[in-house]
Amino acid sequence: MTQDSRHDAALRRLSAILARRGQDRSLDGMIAAQKDVRARFAPIFAPEALSELTADQMRAFLSYRNNRHWKGLDRLGPSITRDMDALRQALRELLDESRPIAERLDALLPRGRARVRRLGKAVLTPILLIVYPDRYGVWNAVVESAMQTLGIWPEFERGLSVGRKYERLNSLMLRIVSDLAIDLWTLDGLWWRVETVATGENEEAGTDDELSVDEAPADDAADEDRACVFGLERYLHEFLLDNWDATPLGAEWELLEEEGDVNGYGSERPTPVGRIDLLARHRREPRLLVVELKRNQASDRTVGQILRYMGWVRENLATDGEAVEGLVIAHEGDDRLRYALSGVPDVRFMRYEVEFRLREV
Known part of the structure; x- marks a missing residue:
């Protein structure tokens, strides 16, 4: 199949999804949210307003409840906003249209x-879309997965810089929105739907703090201590992501990153067999580590799940001679x-253990 024929086939797939928008409540909601999201955040990220940008405003944007398109970014908030002066300067450079993108x-x-x-491409490019909605599309793991599914992901020359890759991807996205007579915000929603269908994930867009599909909160019979532990455990993923280097695992392993992004690569990586919680590479040896987090109790079902992920990593990511290992982290196991x-x-x-104390002061 030629490049043009793959492009035409992708357009047909995207057009079919768009035609069903009225029956797809989640997709329709994502697309319809554009006006409200831009009304809230475009003024905040306007180049002339960046000197007033606060950590709370940035974290609000990173929440799926507010941006309505991009899940999981909220977990990056503490790191991104740690040095607000550096963040403001980075965004000034990002939005400076006097320089090539x-x-x-x-x-x-x-x-x-x-x-x-x-502050990787999965955060930078959504901000570009918010401020310059007719010029720049989003590049993140969902977009990559969708474009690969449709057979239109470009083959990049070895050593090509992040900026040059994005330049080529953005040109392709601009061509697609022109062919379909839609905008880049709508295209981003279509990428999401292609990816969710390909990975077999839940139809609903979800929220920032959703649970894994095979986990459930403690039932009514559970005691209060267990319920309290469960409430704290919801933040296990966020804690590990933000404090990885300070954990015993961080001494030997580093989370996978691509183009500055851990989301969708080393964290919550989408695959056709499910979403991998955490994925790391050994700092010195040719080894990959698949991490499955269970906020409550892990059972033998978890072993089948992590073996499935390990098999996919071994076949699709591991290089020759690179071993693939698995790690289950849970509050307890049976x-x-x-x-x-x-x-x-x-x-x-x-x-893992969760400790909570109150002290007189």
Whole structure:
């Protein structure tokens, strides 16, 4: 199939999804939210207003409840807003239209690493879309997955910079919106729907603090201590993501990043067999680590789940000679988990503890 024929086939797929928008409540809501989202955040991110940008405003934008398009960014908030002066300067450079976009992104993502911690392309390009809605599309893991599914993901030359890659991707997205007579915000919603269908995920867009599909909160019979633990455990993923280097795991492993992004790569990576909670590479040895988080109790079902993810990583990401290992992290595990793990040497289990104290002052 030629490049043009793949492009035409992708247009037909996207057109079919768009035609069903009226019956797709989640997609319709995402697309319809554009006016409200831009009305709230475009003035905040306007170049002339950046000197007044606050950490609360930035974190509000990163919340799916407010941006209505991009899940999981809220977990990056503490890192991104840690140095507000550096963040404001980075956004001034990002939005400076006197410079080519490739040059701006390369300055903010030198050698593919975020100059401001966690401020990668998955945060930078949505801000571009908010401020310049007719010029720039979004580039994140969802977009990559959707374009790969449709067969239109470009083959980049080895060593091509982040900015040059985005320049090419953005040209392709501008061509698509022109062909479909839609805007870039709508296209971003279509990418999301393509990706959710391809990965078999829940139809609903979800919220920032949704649970894994095979987890459920404690039932009515659970005691109050267990319910309290569960409430705290909801933030396990966020805690590990923001404090990875300070944990025992961080000494040996680093979360995968691509173009400054951990979201969708080393964190909540979408795959056709499910979403991987955390994915890390050993700092010295050729080893990859798949991490499955269970906020409550893990059982033998978890072993099948993580083996599925490990198989996908081994086949699609691992290089020759690179081993793939698994790690289950949960508050507790049952006997079925223990026996199941005894037969799988490449998967281990770690138990975490939550401590909460009140002190007189």
